[in-house]
Structure formats: C-alpha cells, structure tokens
Amino acid sequence: MPILESTYKPPFQFKNGFMATVYSGLLRKVHLDQERERINTKDGDFLDLDWSYCDASTRLSTSAKSDAVIILLHGLEGHAQRPYVTGTAKLFNQNGMDAVCVNFRGCSGEDNRFYRSYHSGATEDLEDVIQYCIQQKKYKTIYLKGISLGGNVVLKYLGEDRVIPSEIKAAIAISTPANLNGSATELHKMKNRAFAIRFRKHLLDKLRVKQKQFPERLKDKDLNEIKTLREFDEFYTSKAHGFKGATDYYEKCSSVQFLHNIKVPTLMISALNDSFLSPGCFPVKAAKHNDNLFLEMPNHGGHVGFIQKGDVYYNEKRALEFVNEHKK
Structure with a gap:
C-alpha cells in the first residue's frame, strides 16, 4: 500500500517533539466516565477493563447498546485513565461506539497475581479481551487501537500465525516501537x-x-x-x-517482523520527530508490500503528541476516519 501523505499540522509551539510529548503525557486532561470490570485470563491471572459507552445509561449488568467496540491498549507504565486512551474512547463514544480501555497486568492500581506481568509482545492478554468482547459482550464489530507499547502488541497479534476473528474490522497503531531493540537504543x-x-x-x-x-x-x-x-x-x-x-525478548517481540502477514486494514501513525523511535520503527518497505498496512509519517507529533486545536488529537480523528472508511 502506498505510504499515506499526512495532513497533520501542529500549533507552532508543538512542532518541537519534546514539547508535544511532555504536554500530551503530563498536562493533557480528558474527562470520561468509566466503569471497571475484572475478567480472568486463561492462565488464572486477571485483567481490569475500564468501559465507557455510547449510551451513558448502559451498565455492565445490561447488554451493550452498540454492536461495535474499540479496544484500547496503553503504553509502557500507562493505564486506562491516561488521556491518550481516554481521548479516543470519548470520541468513539460520541460517534456511536463503545470503548474498553485495557489495563495491562499490574497497571490498574493493584498488583497482578503472578511473578510475570506484561510486556511488549504479550498478545495472549489481548486475545482474552477480544474473546470476552465477542463471547460475553456479544459485539459484532471490533476495532483495535494500541499506543506505543500497546501498538506493538496490536501489530504483533494481527501478524502472528493465528485465525483473526471476523469481528475485527480494522486496527490502528500509534507511535509504535516496532523494532524494540532500536527503540531501546x-x-x-x-x-x-x-x-x-x-x-x-x-x-x-x-x-x-x-x-x-x-x-x-x-x-x-x-x-x-x-x-x-x-x-x-x-x-x-x-x-x-x-x-x-x-x-x-526484543528480537522475538518486535512487531516489524510480523507486518507482512497482517490481513486486517491497519493504520500506523508515527511522527518522524519521535525521539523514542529508531529508523527501523518506520516500516516503509512492509507498508509498500502489504495492501492492508497503511503507514502515515507526519513530520511532527513527537511520541503520542499529535496536538491540534480543540479537544481531539489528530491521531484520534484519524482513527475514527480510518474505521469509518473500513466499515463492512
């Protein structure tokens, strides 16, 4: 798929990647009412899920009012109340879709049960959440969006040797360290x-x-x-x-090696001035050879810092546009 030309133009003061990263990570505020639900994983641990709905009257004790949900995965040492996930959840709620912000193991304010916790390639937990959304919540349409570490999990999940549920219609990965060793460097x-x-x-x-x-x-x-x-x-x-x-760990969990096998329409947005990403995190060749992989590389945005005028960030607007383009 040809590389997408980005239309992102940040406010002047946020053309600096460091400023955009810091403001978005530490100063941005998003108000979103969420309801927490705990589910058990296949191996006997637990995940805390924070739900928000397109219909505020919906509660966990009732069936979902929407048949579509977006599953949101946070980044390293984040959680489900970080503005970079709640911003997307709020926007999708306002546009007729439910949202579930996943807390990785040990990230919800309570330590998980096992010695292990979460990492950049732990796709089995995402699989558990997806199956829960299909089997218990009865969603017919599922979108995935991962940010930073969460983006790597989403891409790796989609490109691994597994049958992807037909309910998954599209995915988005933002500021993804697709080459973990390069990003660590x-x-x-x-x-x-x-x-x-x-x-x-x-x-x-x-x-x-x-x-x-x-x-x-x-x-x-x-x-x-x-x-x-x-x-x-x-x-x-x-x-x-x-x-x-x-x-x-870096070699086996880097999502860049799985991109060629992605069969679900997937949008990657990574800023060229993202100081966390190495050149290997911009998979130009993979995008050119996979019709399902759309790569957008704005000049600005820092790490998850795609600020624009108003309350909605550019990557959130693009995520909504992308899923609307690929509704089936």
Whole structure:
C-alpha cells in the first residue's frame, strides 16, 4: 500500500517533539466516565477493563447498546485513565461506539497475581479481551487501537500465525516501537534521559510492590543494581516471561517482523520527530508490500503528541476516519 501523505499540522509551539510529548503525557486532561470490570485470563491471572459507552445509561449488568467496540491498549507504565486512551474512547463514544480501555497486568492500581506481568509482545492478554468482547459482550464489530507499547502488541497479534476473528474490522497503531531493540537504543541516548529515568523509576516501583509477594526472586541487591531500562529488561522482563535475555525478548517481540502477514486494514501513525523511535520503527518497505498496512509519517507529533486545536488529537480523528472508511 502506498505510504499515506499526512495532513497533520501542529500549533507552532508543538512542532518541537519534546514539547508535544511532555504536554500530551503530563498536562493533557480528558474527562470520561468509566466503569471497571475484572475478567480472568486463561492462565488464572486477571485483567481490569475500564468501559465507557455510547449510551451513558448502559451498565455492565445490561447488554451493550452498540454492536461495535474499540479496544484500547496503553503504553509502557500507562493505564486506562491516561488521556491518550481516554481521548479516543470519548470520541468513539460520541460517534456511536463503545470503548474498553485495557489495563495491562499490574497497571490498574493493584498488583497482578503472578511473578510475570506484561510486556511488549504479550498478545495472549489481548486475545482474552477480544474473546470476552465477542463471547460475553456479544459485539459484532471490533476495532483495535494500541499506543506505543500497546501498538506493538496490536501489530504483533494481527501478524502472528493465528485465525483473526471476523469481528475485527480494522486496527490502528500509534507511535509504535516496532523494532524494540532500536527503540531501546534510542531511549538510552542523552536526548531521552529524562524519559528513561522516569520509566525506570516507575518500573522499579512496581517491582518493589511485587517483591512483597516474591521476596525470594526479587532481592534488594538485584533491584539496586538496575540502572537502565535495558538492565531492567535483562533482569526482569525477559526472564519473567520466558526469554533468554533482553536481546532475545526484543528480537522475538518486535512487531516489524510480523507486518507482512497482517490481513486486517491497519493504520500506523508515527511522527518522524519521535525521539523514542529508531529508523527501523518506520516500516516503509512492509507498508509498500502489504495492501492492508497503511503507514502515515507526519513530520511532527513527537511520541503520542499529535496536538491540534480543540479537544481531539489528530491521531484520534484519524482513527475514527480510518474505521469509518473500513466499515463492512
């Protein structure tokens, strides 16, 4: 599919990628009423889902008023109340669709049950949510949207060797680190030092909570020695989820290797001034050879910072446009 020409033009002050990233991540506010529901995963853990509906009178105890839902996946150390997911949920609610914002394991304010938690390639949890939406909630039309780490999960899920449910009509991936090793390298550069320190602190805080449940596996000495995100992935992410190490985890979970197999219309939007993404995260060749993969690369936007006038961000508007174009 030809590369899409982007029409995104940010306000002047947000042409700077750092400013757009910081404002969107720390200062943006979105009001959205959500209802929490806990579901069990196939392996005996749980996921907390935060629902919002196109009809405010709908409650969990009743059947859905819409037959369409968008499943939203957050990024690294995010959660279902982050504005970059609630902004999309609100827009889709206003346009006749329900929304479910997924909290990855351990991200809903309560630690999950197992030593493992979530990672960039954990598509089995997305599969559980999709099946729940089809079997229990009876949705006939499902859209997927993942942001950053969540985008990698969405793309990997769609490109893996599995039968994709016919209810899934379209997908969107925003600011996706499709090449995890390349993105990890970028995050460790001086330009991203403030972000890397913040991510590491949040991740270690989570491990210290988990340490109370697994003190024999998470010792103070080991946690104190983790100085970088890569070291965190080497010590915990990779080993807790069955990989040999950080490099093995990055190689096996990078969605870029699965893009050729995507058969659902999928829109990728990644800004060329996104400091988190390496050149390998912009899959131009894959998009040109797959009629279902649409790649849009605005010059501006930073990392999930596609600010425009009004309350709706550019990537949210494009997500709605894209699903409307591919309704069946």
